[in-house]
Amino acid sequence: MSGSVTPEAAAAAAQLGAIPEGLSVPPGAGPSLQPTIFELSRPGRGGGKVAHPPADALDRIPASALRAAPPGLPELDEPTVARHYVNLSRLNYSIDTGFYPLGSCTMKYNPKVDEWAARLRGFASLHPFAPDETAQGTLQLLWELEEALAAISGMAAVTLQPAAGAQGELTGILMVRAYHRARGDADRTEVLVPDTAHGTNPATASMAGFTTVSIPSAPDGGVDLEAFRAALGPRTAAIMITNPSTYGLFERRVVELLEMTHAAGALAYMDGANLNAIMGHFRPGDAGFDVMHFNVHKTFSTPHGGGGPGAGPVGVGVSLTPFLPSPRILREPDGTFRLERPGERPASIGRMRSFVGNVGVLVRAYAYILAHGGPGLTRVSEDAVLAANYLRRRVGESFEIPFDRTCMHEFIASAAALKRETGIRTLDVAKRLIDHGFHPPTIYFPLTIEEGMLIEPTETESVETLDAFADALAAIAREAREAPHLVTAAPTTAPVRRLDEAAAARQPNLRWRPAAGSVTPCPE
């Protein structure tokens, strides 16, 4: 039964797009769609139910709080459950199954030894309420990770609390707000954000109560200095710069930008999402940035989110250190570690997250940093930049490269010329890449580039992989001219065909319900 596709699922799959005439689909190409676990359910199947202890538990609950009908839990035997989820997992595309050049996301390979470290019982089994005396190892690791991140970034101090990069941004901008308020400067209500920034930057500024002022980019892809100068003033609380930018370019005018910012009495925030490109070569703290966040999943190989636990540590310069979230991790003169006590540092912006952050994620980052050491991390960045530039030249053989100069860890290609010539859009190219066995790059981002593809190979890919990807893009450009139906019909080998994204967004149907007349699972 498991592994087979119900007629309903087959019909649903067929609705997602018919395969055009004359187009053959390799048999067995890719795993197929699964029926839902509810459709696999059969009354009475599976193990016995766990009794509610004590036996009269239900009698003790007020009648008004008891549900009228039993929950519709599916009933299955264990092999069916195992096969269902294993087969579902086979529908996944991941960095462990193939190349994943999703620009801006830095889908670098996560060394398995970091997973081992995070699963060590001393870390994984520590209770979050454990007193400092019994948590010394974890506190030491976190303290040392703060020190390591400070050394990598040149910042004076680091907090590990934020649960993701975006919360790190909010933490940083709240500290900026606290800084200006502490000086009695309440008129700074604006945050300047270049149009090449991550979308989270203006969102952060709004969340913290600021107004975002967007700064256009110059033709070379950097910030337009004149527009920046015109927007900067006594109302500016901070600038937020993503460096390297989402164009994959290092901001050449960063020194002038920071001088102007500080001369205007504002602070400079660096979105450190692209730190993977500059370790060992550029320290934001040395350049004069006052605050930055780290995306440990992009730089130090922790798992990517999808809503799961993340970490977005924040580094600050001396001027913002008093405002760091509490509790900080302190090292006592005798070498032991403890958490700051409530109220110990009144200037703090307070807690950003329960406990001390997502420790399991931070253990992975710590393991990655120690495994590489300083020279190793420098090499990581150099290899990421080398791979991106190699791929930029290779992809440039078949697609336009809007900023054709040495890039950092990622670059933009454009299908604008191909679209004018053949009508094939970037979306079609991306879908066809799936048939060629690759995860597509990020498309239509940054928004400022027509028919853009943001491609980021990361440092962990071999030259053979990079060549195979460039060859696939070249093959798709040829197909667009010679057999465009192959490209417009793609993907043909994936579990689902081209999805109707507009209908999905306009009429979201997010909840599975049993068909009328079907067996209701779990009658008792």
Place this chain on the structure above:
Amino acid sequence: MVPTDLRYTREHEWVRVEDGVATVGITAHAADQLGDIVFVELPAVGAALSAGKAFGVVESVKAVSDLFAPVSGAVVETNGELAGRPELANADPYGDGWMIRISVSDAGELDALLDAAAYEAIAAEG
């Protein structure tokens, strides 16, 4: 290509002025660049808009973009049809896909708007 009887902004909005009321929508170029539009958020009738400031949001399968007021004034009418049928902004951007009507408070601001030829040149640049 673009209708010659309308005025335009650099932010890819069109404006039709009749009896002191400006009807505003997004251009066909903007709709094409955005792709399938799935949601349009418009201000309430009576809201005061100032020229150049964001007044609403248009969301497509590709991106979420701000809508900018071409002129200052009060909103006198919004296109309620877009709530249920946002695709009108793709299908008929200069007609049924209109977004808001503004009672123009400063007619002088209309002079700053682009004519069709000037807008077409900007749209051609991407």
